[in-house]
Amino acid sequence: MRKNLDVVTAYSIMMGLIILVGIFQSWNIALSIFNLCLISAVMTMGANIQWGYAGLINFGIMGFTALGGLAAVLISVNPVQEAWSAGGTNILLSLFLIIGIILAVRFVLKRYQKSRIRNYIIAAIIISGIITIRLVSEPGIEAIEEVNPARTGFLGGLGLPIIFSWIIGAFFAGGLAFVIGKVALGLRADYLAIATLLISEIVIAIIKHEDWLTRGVKNVIGLKRPAPYEVNLQETEWFINLVEKFNSGKLALISDLLERQEALNQFVIEGSSIFVKLCYSGLFLIVVIILLILTQKALYSPWGRMMRAIRDNEEAANAMGKNVVKQHLLIFVLGSAIVGIAGAMLVTQDGLFTPGSYRPLRYTFLIWVMVIVGGSGNNFGAILGGFVVWFLWIEAAPIGLYLVNLTTAGLDDTHFLKVHLIESVPYFRFLMMGVGLLLIMRYRPKGILPEKIEIK
Amino acid sequence: MDFVNALVLLLNYIFVPALTYGSQLAIGAIFVTLIYGILRFANFATGDMMSFGTMVAIFFTWYFQSIGLTLGFLPTALVSIPFAILFMGLYMLIIDKFVFKYYRLNKSPPVQLAMVSIGVMFVTQAVVRIIIGPSDRRFFDGEKFLIRANEFKEMTGLNEGLAIKSTQVITIVVTIILVSTLFWFLNKTKTGKSMKAYSDNEDLALLSGIDPKKIVMITWIIAAILATIGGVLYGLDKSFKPFTYFNNMLPIFAAAIVGGIGNPFGAFLGGYVIAFSEILLTYAYKKFFMYVLPESMEPDGLIQLLSTDYKFAVSFSILVIVLLYRPSGIFKGKIL
Numbered sequence: 001m002r003k004n005l006d007v008v009t010a011y012s013i014m015m016g017l018i019i020l021v022g023i024f025q026s027w028n029i030a031l032s033i034f035n036l037c038l039i040s041a042v043m044t045m046g047a048n049i050q051w052g053y054a055g056l057i058n059f060g061i062m063g064f065t066a067l068g069g070l071a072a073v074l075i076s077v078n079p080v081q082e083a084w085s086a087g088g089t090n091i092l093l094s095l096f097l098i099i100g101i102i103l104a105v106r107f108v109l110k111r112y113q114k115s116r117i118r119n120y121i122i123a124a125i126i127i128s129g130i131i132t133i134r135l136v137s138e139p140g141i142e143a144i145e146e147v148n149p150a151r152t153g154f155l156g157g158l159g160l161p162i163i164f165s166w167i168i169g170a171f172f173a174g175g176l177a178f179v180i181g182k183v184a185l186g187l188r189a190d191y192l193a194i195a196t197l198l199i200s201e202i203v204i205a206i207i208k209h210e211d212w213l214t215r216g217v218k219n220v221i222g223l224k225r226p227a228p229y230e231v232n233l234q235e236t237e238w239f240i241n242l243v244e245k246f247n248s249g250k251l252a253l254i255s256d257l258l259e260r261q262e263a264l265n266q267f268v269i270e271g272s273s274i275f276v277k278l279c280y281s282g283l284f285l286i287v288v289i290i291l292l293i294l295t296q297k298a299l300y301s302p303w304g305r306m307m308r309a310i311r312d313n314e315e316a317a318n319a320m321g322k323n324v325v326k327q328h329l330l331i332f333v334l335g336s337a338i339v340g341i342a343g344a345m346l347v348t349q350d351g352l353f354t355p356g357s358y359r360p361l362r363y364t365f366l367i368w369v370m371v372i373v374g375g376s377g378n379n380f381g382a383i384l385g386g387f388v389v390w391f392l393w394i395e396a397a398p399i400g401l402y403l404v405n406l407t408t409a410g411l412d413d414t415h416f417l418k419v420h421l422i423e424s425v426p427y428f429r430f431l432m433m434g435v436g437l438l439l440i441m442r443y444r445p446k447g448i449l450p451e452k453i454e455i456k
Numbered sequence: 457m458d459f460v461n462a463l464v465l466l467l468n469y470i471f472v473p474a475l476t477y478g479s480q481l482a483i484g485a486i487f488v489t490l491i492y493g494i495l496r497f498a499n500f501a502t503g504d505m506m507s508f509g510t511m512v513a514i515f516f517t518w519y520f521q522s523i524g525l526t527l528g529f530l531p532t533a534l535v536s537i538p539f540a541i542l543f544m545g546l547y548m549l550i551i552d553k554f555v556f557k558y559y560r561l562n563k564s565p566p567v568q569l570a571m572v573s574i575g576v577m578f579v580t581q582a583v584v585r586i587i588i589g590p591s592d593r594r595f596f597d598g599e600k601f602l603i604r605a606n607e608f609k610e611m612t613g614l615n616e617g618l619a620i621k622s623t624q625v626i627t628i629v630v631t632i633i634l635v636s637t638l639f640w641f642l643n644k645t646k647t648g649k650s651m652k653a654y655s656d657n658e659d660l661a662l663l664s665g666i667d668p669k670k671i672v673m674i675t676w677i678i679a680a681i682l683a684t685i686g687g688v689l690y691g692l693d694k695s696f697k698p699f700t701y702f703n704n705m706l707p708i709f710a711a712a713i714v715g716g717i718g719n720p721f722g723a724f725l726g727g728y729v730i731a732f733s734e735i736l737l738t739y740a741y742k743k744f745f746m747y748v749l750p751e752s753m754e755p756d757g758l759i760q761l762l763s764t765d766y767k768f769a770v771s772f773s774i775l776v777i778v779l780l781y782r783p784s785g786i787f788k789g790k791i792l
Contacts, residue, residue, distance in 0.1 A: 430585065
């Protein structure tokens with residue numbers, strides 16, 4: 001127990017802060033912060049595996065998150081039959097063409113020696129392939145997007161429960177990571193950062209503009225939920241009884257029967273949204289705990305030791321016969337897959353998929369702040385980083401407002417400076433993140449909970 | 457006649473815009489490449505530093521406008537650039553003293569410095585948004601067009617008009633002056649040569665008596681000049697919005713790497729490579745072919761290689777291809 005005192009203290013303080021929000025603001029806000037903290041924790045675990053275990057910089061977290069979200073859409077939305085019959089064959093044909101091109105290129109690569117002619121042949125195959133794909137897919141895409149554009153206008157998904165998308169999202173993200181890893185992992189660290197950042201922008205561009213697949217910036221709303229709906233809950237017997245039992249003390253104070261009924265209704269409405277959020281918290285907590293157990297096991301396994309050896313001295317590990325390239329690729333895929341799970345969880349919780357909302361600041365750089373602040377290489381640290389940073393990100397506005405009111409107390413309420421500062425309160429979160437990151441990097445470069453290597 | 461029309465069309469929609477956009481990217485790319493070559497880290501705060509400089513310039517422009525100082529047909533912002541550079545240089549030196557210096561003296565790995573620059577990015581972004589706000593601001597005044605499309609049509613009797621905005625000409629002229637002075641400074645003066653030496657081999661440069669403090673300071677001042685001018689030119693041509701500036705960092709990075717990072721001349725050309733390929737690949741050539749080809753062969757579709765939505769994606773794909781086949785960039789930068 002003594003050994004893990006810092007971990008326990010840090011987590012208790014964090015939980016205490018969230019409970020304080022529950023008491024002073026509302027339990028609804030506290031729970032939504034908690035849920036997003038859990039999702040951020042999954043993302044940081046993914047980034048931490050890559051950075052903390054293996055020293056790989058992945059600035060493409062945004063792209064993997066978005067792919068996870070796309071998986072949620074493709075799994076849960078009901079298929080749009082009309083769209084399939086309108087343009088499905090063209091799309092399938094294009095898909096086969098893409099596979100054909102890849103096979104042809106691989107064949108050429110294998111069959112012929114490296115030469116200038118081979119490069120030209122490959123270029124010719126790819127260019128002609130792209131032209132045919134465009135010719136084939138264009139009419140199909142147009143037909144699909146014309147099917148009831150206000151409501152669908154895309155192919156839809158498989159109509160399965162959305163929970164499955166958490167696994168599929170991991171596969172999507174892992175698949176992309178495999179391709180990126182094959183291409184970019186040989187680069188030096190800061191180049192890898194820039195390359196992944198730009199590749200994730202390409203992914204977002206595709207998701208935003210291929211309306212036939214994702215509905216693009218028209219967004220997909222009303223995704224299925226793994227949790228009950230508030231409206232249904234408010235009408236179920238057992239739930240009303242449960243709420244009554246919880247609030248019996250408060251209700252007993254009200255003598256008037258009509259008033260009491262009204263108060264109960266209010267409690268039920270509040271209670272239903274809290275209950276739904278609790279359902280999500282439970283699901284997310286399960287994911288976080290499973291991942292934590294797996295990553296902890298991996299960290300202390302021979303494989304984890306090998307990863308640290310590779311991170312600390314690549315040449316030496318290579319000389320000892322460890323395949324650095326293969327292990328880097330593996331860990332890049334694994335970490336990205338975890339980020340993909342988080343992406344699917346995020347869309348599941350929101351119930352909507354908005355490609356326009358994926359911005360590098362929120363989904364890449366903020367996650368990196370979490371990893372650095374929490375403590376890279378330490379899973380508990382990474383999770384804590386997700387909690388602390390997300391908590392501050394949300395609570396920065398109230399704190400900023402309080403500070404502004406405090407410092408400008410002497411000024412008139414209509415003074416231009418005060419009005420301006422109050423208007424710009426939302427941006428104090430950037431300031432807080434930046435200053436926090438700089439301070440941590442300078443005075444505690446290993447994060448709040450630094451990496452501890454115990455040899456068992 | 458048709459052929460001339462087609463040429464004017466390309467000039468109007470491809471050549472002039474790409475040259476302007478390329479110049480703006482080129483200035484930013486030289487900024488990135490200088491920081492990378494001499495201070496040895498990828499500066500993720502590039503876009504936000506540019507927006508900080510532009511913000512200061514906007515305030516000076518507003519002040520000059522309020523006291524009635526204008527340049528006639530030229531935008532007032534040009535007068536405010538030197539003042540903005542002073543502020544920007546001060547800001548850069550303060551950041552360096554309080555943030556980057558510590559890591560430089562400790563010989564931290566470049567990755568750590570890049571992370572620190574993300575912290576600087578957050579802070580700068582916050583400062584800009586708190587002071588001027590996140591909304592779109594135009595600060596252009598003076599004559600908007602050098603040649604209007606209608607005037608050109610009347611003048612030449614062609615079907616196609618050629619519109620040249622004064623901001624486009626200003627951008628190109630200022631870029632030429634700035635870049636040629638910079639290259640003269642880097643290649644001909646003693647300080648410039650010692651900067652190059654420091655970039656090539658730090659230890660040898662120190663041995664031969666080059667003062668690292670001076671080199672670093674001069675690098676930040678040049679960076680301030682580049683960031684401010686690049687930012688103001690972009691803001692004059694389009695408009696000033698902090699978010700767009702942050703996003704511009706990505707094509708700027710692409711330009712710097714495509715040109716070979718650490719190599720200023722490569723970065724300069726890289727800007728144009730990125731700009732021209734973005735515009736060439738996303739332009740709809742239908743009208744061009746209508747002029748060039750005989751009527752019977754007129755195309756049906758738009759003849760567009762990629763939809764304009766993928767404008768940014770084009771530059772990133774070029775970057776990926778370059779990284780794959782020639783990681784040191786088209787014009788040999790630092791060996792990676």
